[in-house]
Amino acid sequence: MKLYGYWRSSTSYRLRCALELKGLAYEQDPVNLLESAQKGEAFTSRNPFASVPMLEYDRRDRAQSMAIIEWLDERFSDAPLLPMQTEDRFTARELAYAIATELHAPLNLPVLKYLKNELGHSQEEIDTWYRHFLAKTLVPVEQRLEQLETGDFLFDTPGLFEVVLIPQLYNARRFDYDLEGSPRMVRIEEACLALPAFQRAHPDNQPDAP
Template structure:
């Protein structure tokens, strides 16, 4: 497998976590979003969406992170990203899709760039926009977690919800979003970040990150 992505892309981050949780080996191939490499002819010839992540697997180039996560779960069911029962699966999907559709879709890089140019909004205004949409969905997510009385993870181990949550919390911290009133969310975040699968997927630990430090002996 080859994962084409960008260290700070939240959707690429999702796929790195999921692949690590599945125990699947993959080659990480950086695509520079700062120079719009993903919009170049060579890339769009393979992925017409002109977006990351793109996963080259089983002779096919696959795009769109949520569809990719579903494919991984079907093609490589063990260990699972979804719990066994239909009600628990619904709970996971309810929370994961709320974050993916109500936060990420409206706060992703193309939207933020469009707000700046051509619409002409200042960076401070864009940050207000970003935090508004975080609050609109992270608040209800926290309330749902409180209703469920979760432990370190939504269920007994990290899965689809944590895969989608962690990149968004990383972004929230970048925009100085106050998480002090979200103890369930931050507890799950801390438990995930303590695991090697999440540590390896962390943006700063990717070779295309300016903060990357090559491990000793490599």
């Protein structure tokens, strides 16, 4: 497997978490988003979405992080990322997809660049935008976790929800989002970051990190 990603990309980060939790070996080929390397012909000819991550395996290039993660879980059954019970699988997907679908679209790098370069917003205004959308989704996620009375993880071991949550909390801290009212998410974050798999996947530990 070869992973094309960017050290601080939340979608690349979540895929690294999934690969590490499943114990799958992979190489990395960094794609510099700040230099728009993902928009070059060499990359878009393989991935027309012009986005990271992209996972090369078995003579196929796979794009879209959530689709890749679910494919990994189906293709490699060891260390499953989704629980066995149908209702538990729904719970994991409900929370993971709330973050993946509601937050990534308004908060990804092309949107932030557009706000600054085309619309002329200040960094302070962009940061306010970022925190607004974080709260819109993270507040109900925290409420759901409280209803479920979760412990260190959503279920017994980290899985789909955690690999999506941890990168988003990393970004939340970058934009000074107040996590004081999110004790369950913070507890899950602390438990995950204590594990070698999440440590290896952390942005600071990637080959293209500054």
